Amino acid sequence: MKFRMDHPPPEDKNHRLQSVVLFVLLALCGMVWYTQLNKSKFWRMTMQKIRTATFEDLDAIAAVEAACFPAAEAATKEEFAGRLTHYADHFWLLFEDEKLVSFVDGFVTDTPDLTDEMYADASLHDAHGAWQMIFGVNTLPEYRKQGLAGQLLRRAIADAKAQGRRGLVLTCKDRLVHYYAGFGFVSEGVSGSTHGGVVWYQMRLTF
Numbered sequence: 001m002k003f004r005m006d007h008p009p010p011e012d013k014n015h016r017l018q019s020v021v022l023f024v025l026l027a028l029c030g031m032v033w034y035t036q037l038n039k040s041k042f043w044r045m046t047m048q049k050i051r052t053a054t055f056e057d058l059d060a061i062a063a064v065e066a067a068c069f070p071a072a073e074a075a076t077k078e079e080f081a082g083r084l085t086h087y088a089d090h091f092w093l094l095f096e097d098e099k100l101v102s103f104v105d106g107f108v109t110d111t112p113d114l115t116d117e118m119y120a121d122a123s124l125h126d127a128h129g130a131w132q133m134i135f136g137v138n139t140l141p142e143y144r145k146q147g148l149a150g151q152l153l154r155r156a157i158a159d160a161k162a163q164g165r166r167g168l169v170l171t172c173k174d175r176l177v178h179y180y181a182g183f184g185f186v187s188e189g190v191s192g193s194t195h196g197g198v199v200w201y202q203m204r205l206t207f
Contacts, residue, residue: 050155053091053103055084060100061091068138073196075119075136082122083107083135090125090132092152092159102139102148104156106170108132114169114202116195132160134170153183157205167207171200 053061061084062077075083084091087107094102107118107125114133118124134156139149160168171191172180181187185203193200 047097049095050151051093051095053084053088053093053105055081055088057091057093057100058084061093061103061105064100064103064138064140065136067140069136070196073198079120079122086122087125087127092156094148094152096143096148101143102152104134104137104149104152106133106135106156106168108165112169114171114191114193116193119195130166132156132163132165132168134168137170150183157183161207165207168205169202171195171202173198174201177201177203 058077058080061080062075065074065080068074083105090107091103091105093100107122108129109118109124109126109131110129111118111124112131114135118133119135134153137149137153157168168185170180170185171193177187180203183205185205188202188204191200191202193202
Protein backbone atom coordinates (compact mmCIF):
# COMPACT_ATOMS: atom_id res chain seq x y z
CA MET A 1 0.00 0.00 0.00
CA LYS A 2 1.27 3.45 -0.90
CA PHE A 3 0.56 6.75 0.89
CA ARG A 4 0.66 10.23 -0.53
CA MET A 5 3.36 12.39 1.05
CA ASP A 6 0.81 14.94 2.35
CA HIS A 7 -1.04 12.26 4.32
CA PRO A 8 1.24 10.68 6.97
CA PRO A 9 0.82 6.95 7.52
CA PRO A 10 -1.21 5.87 10.60
CA GLU A 11 2.00 4.85 12.38
CA ASP A 12 3.29 8.45 12.24
CA LYS A 13 0.02 9.80 13.58
CA ASN A 14 0.09 7.33 16.47
CA HIS A 15 3.69 8.23 17.25
CA ARG A 16 2.87 11.93 17.31
CA LEU A 17 -0.15 11.31 19.52
CA GLN A 18 1.98 9.28 21.93
CA SER A 19 4.56 12.06 22.02
CA VAL A 20 1.91 14.65 22.82
CA VAL A 21 0.41 12.48 25.56
CA LEU A 22 3.86 11.87 27.05
CA PHE A 23 4.64 15.58 26.96
CA VAL A 24 1.37 16.41 28.72
CA LEU A 25 1.95 13.76 31.38
CA LEU A 26 5.48 15.02 32.02
CA ALA A 27 4.22 18.60 32.27
CA LEU A 28 1.53 17.54 34.75
CA CYS A 29 4.07 15.62 36.82
CA GLY A 30 6.33 18.69 36.84
CA MET A 31 3.48 20.90 37.98
CA VAL A 32 2.59 18.49 40.80
CA TRP A 33 6.24 18.28 41.92
CA TYR A 34 6.64 22.07 41.83
CA THR A 35 3.43 22.55 43.80
CA GLN A 36 4.46 20.04 46.44
CA LEU A 37 7.92 21.62 46.68
CA ASN A 38 6.42 25.06 47.25
CA LYS A 39 4.02 23.64 49.81
CA SER A 40 6.97 22.07 51.62
CA LYS A 41 8.90 25.35 51.60
CA PHE A 42 5.84 27.25 52.77
CA TRP A 43 5.28 24.74 55.58
CA ARG A 44 8.90 25.07 56.70
CA MET A 45 8.71 28.86 56.61
CA THR A 46 5.51 28.86 58.69
CA MET A 47 7.22 26.58 61.23
CA GLN A 48 10.29 28.85 61.48
CA LYS A 49 10.68 31.64 63.98
CA ILE A 50 13.53 34.14 64.46
CA ARG A 51 13.92 36.09 67.70
CA THR A 52 16.52 37.39 70.13
CA ALA A 53 17.46 35.38 73.21
CA THR A 54 16.51 35.16 76.85
CA PHE A 55 18.39 33.46 79.65
CA GLU A 56 15.98 30.54 79.36
CA ASP A 57 17.60 29.69 76.01
CA LEU A 58 20.96 28.94 77.66
CA ASP A 59 20.81 25.13 77.51
CA ALA A 60 19.64 25.03 73.91
CA ILE A 61 22.29 27.54 72.79
CA ALA A 62 25.08 25.62 74.53
CA ALA A 63 23.89 22.37 72.95
CA VAL A 64 23.91 23.81 69.41
CA GLU A 65 27.37 25.31 69.97
CA ALA A 66 28.74 21.96 71.15
CA ALA A 67 27.34 20.26 68.06
CA CYS A 68 28.92 22.82 65.72
CA PHE A 69 32.46 23.35 67.00
CA PRO A 70 35.26 21.24 68.45
CA ALA A 71 35.78 21.71 72.19
CA ALA A 72 38.85 23.93 71.68
CA GLU A 73 36.79 26.44 69.67
CA ALA A 74 33.35 26.15 71.27
CA ALA A 75 32.17 28.61 73.90
CA THR A 76 31.25 26.96 77.19
CA LYS A 77 27.86 27.05 78.86
CA GLU A 78 29.32 29.36 81.50
CA GLU A 79 30.57 31.76 78.81
CA PHE A 80 27.14 31.80 77.20
CA ALA A 81 25.59 32.54 80.58
CA GLY A 82 27.78 35.64 80.77
CA ARG A 83 26.92 36.65 77.22
CA LEU A 84 23.19 36.28 77.82
CA THR A 85 23.49 38.34 80.99
CA HIS A 86 25.14 41.21 79.12
CA TYR A 87 23.72 41.12 75.60
CA ALA A 88 20.88 38.64 75.08
CA ASP A 89 19.40 41.04 72.54
CA HIS A 90 22.46 40.51 70.33
CA PHE A 91 21.70 36.83 69.86
CA TRP A 92 19.64 35.91 66.81
CA LEU A 93 17.96 32.53 67.21
CA LEU A 94 16.17 30.52 64.53
CA PHE A 95 13.68 27.91 65.69
CA GLU A 96 12.08 25.30 63.50
CA ASP A 97 9.02 23.63 64.97
CA GLU A 98 10.00 25.03 68.41
CA LYS A 99 13.54 23.55 68.19
CA LEU A 100 16.59 25.82 68.16
CA VAL A 101 18.48 24.85 65.01
CA SER A 102 20.67 27.89 64.27
CA PHE A 103 21.95 31.03 65.97
CA VAL A 104 24.29 33.99 65.54
CA ASP A 105 25.70 36.03 68.41
CA GLY A 106 28.18 38.76 69.24
CA PHE A 107 28.49 41.95 71.26
CA VAL A 108 28.91 45.59 70.31
CA THR A 109 32.09 47.60 70.85
CA ASP A 110 33.99 50.67 69.69
CA THR A 111 37.10 48.51 69.25
CA PRO A 112 37.38 47.96 65.49
CA ASP A 113 39.08 44.54 65.53
CA LEU A 114 37.81 41.28 67.01
CA THR A 115 40.17 39.99 69.73
CA ASP A 116 40.31 36.76 71.71
CA GLU A 117 39.62 38.68 74.91
CA MET A 118 36.16 39.52 73.60
CA TYR A 119 35.09 35.87 73.49
CA ALA A 120 35.73 35.38 77.18
CA ASP A 121 34.72 38.73 78.68
CA ALA A 122 31.10 39.60 77.95
CA SER A 123 31.36 42.70 80.15
CA LEU A 124 33.27 44.41 77.31
CA HIS A 125 29.93 44.84 75.54
CA ASP A 126 29.12 48.50 74.89
CA ALA A 127 25.50 48.98 73.86
CA HIS A 128 26.45 52.25 72.14
CA GLY A 129 29.48 50.85 70.32
CA ALA A 130 30.14 51.34 66.63
CA TRP A 131 30.87 47.76 65.60
CA GLN A 132 28.66 44.70 65.86
CA MET A 133 30.98 41.75 66.42
CA ILE A 134 29.92 38.26 65.32
CA PHE A 135 31.38 35.57 67.56
CA GLY A 136 29.55 32.56 66.22
CA VAL A 137 27.44 31.41 63.29
CA ASN A 138 25.99 28.05 64.23
CA THR A 139 23.63 25.62 62.53
CA LEU A 140 23.01 22.03 63.60
CA PRO A 141 24.69 19.68 61.08
CA GLU A 142 21.42 18.09 59.96
CA TYR A 143 19.92 21.51 59.15
CA ARG A 144 22.80 22.90 57.11
CA LYS A 145 22.75 23.92 53.42
CA GLN A 146 19.20 25.25 53.78
CA GLY A 147 20.06 28.94 54.08
CA LEU A 148 19.24 29.19 57.79
CA ALA A 149 22.50 30.85 58.84
CA GLY A 150 22.09 33.24 55.93
CA GLN A 151 18.68 34.30 57.23
CA LEU A 152 20.19 35.10 60.62
CA LEU A 153 23.16 36.95 59.17
CA ARG A 154 20.88 39.12 57.08
CA ARG A 155 18.77 39.85 60.17
CA ALA A 156 21.88 40.74 62.20
CA ILE A 157 23.11 43.01 59.39
CA ALA A 158 19.72 44.72 59.11
CA ASP A 159 19.49 45.24 62.88
CA ALA A 160 23.03 46.65 63.09
CA LYS A 161 22.25 49.09 60.28
CA ALA A 162 18.97 50.12 61.90
CA GLN A 163 20.83 50.72 65.18
CA GLY A 164 23.26 53.10 63.50
CA ARG A 165 26.39 50.92 63.74
CA ARG A 166 29.34 51.47 61.45
CA GLY A 167 29.24 47.83 60.43
CA LEU A 168 29.94 44.25 61.48
CA VAL A 169 33.15 42.29 62.06
CA LEU A 170 33.72 38.54 62.21
CA THR A 171 36.53 36.05 61.86
CA CYS A 172 36.36 32.81 59.91
CA LYS A 173 38.50 30.05 58.50
CA ASP A 174 39.98 30.41 55.02
CA ARG A 175 37.40 28.08 53.42
CA LEU A 176 34.55 30.37 54.52
CA VAL A 177 35.95 33.69 53.30
CA HIS A 178 34.05 33.37 50.03
CA TYR A 179 30.81 32.52 51.86
CA TYR A 180 30.84 35.66 54.00
CA ALA A 181 31.90 37.78 51.04
CA GLY A 182 28.51 36.94 49.62
CA PHE A 183 26.92 38.99 52.41
CA GLY A 184 29.15 42.00 51.77
CA PHE A 185 32.01 41.21 54.17
CA VAL A 186 35.51 42.06 52.95
CA SER A 187 38.55 40.07 54.04
CA GLU A 188 41.23 42.04 55.90
CA GLY A 189 43.67 39.14 55.97
CA VAL A 190 44.83 36.94 58.81
CA SER A 191 43.41 38.00 62.16
CA GLY A 192 45.44 38.47 65.31
CA SER A 193 43.11 35.94 66.95
CA THR A 194 44.57 32.55 67.79
CA HIS A 195 41.32 31.24 69.30
CA GLY A 196 41.37 27.44 69.46
CA GLY A 197 44.83 27.33 67.88
CA VAL A 198 43.33 28.06 64.45
CA VAL A 199 44.27 30.57 61.73
CA TRP A 200 41.39 33.04 61.37
CA TYR A 201 40.67 35.67 58.75
CA GLN A 202 39.05 38.92 59.83
CA MET A 203 36.18 40.14 57.68
CA ARG A 204 34.40 43.46 57.87
CA LEU A 205 31.13 44.79 56.47
CA THR A 206 31.05 48.58 56.54
CA PHE A 207 27.83 50.53 56.00
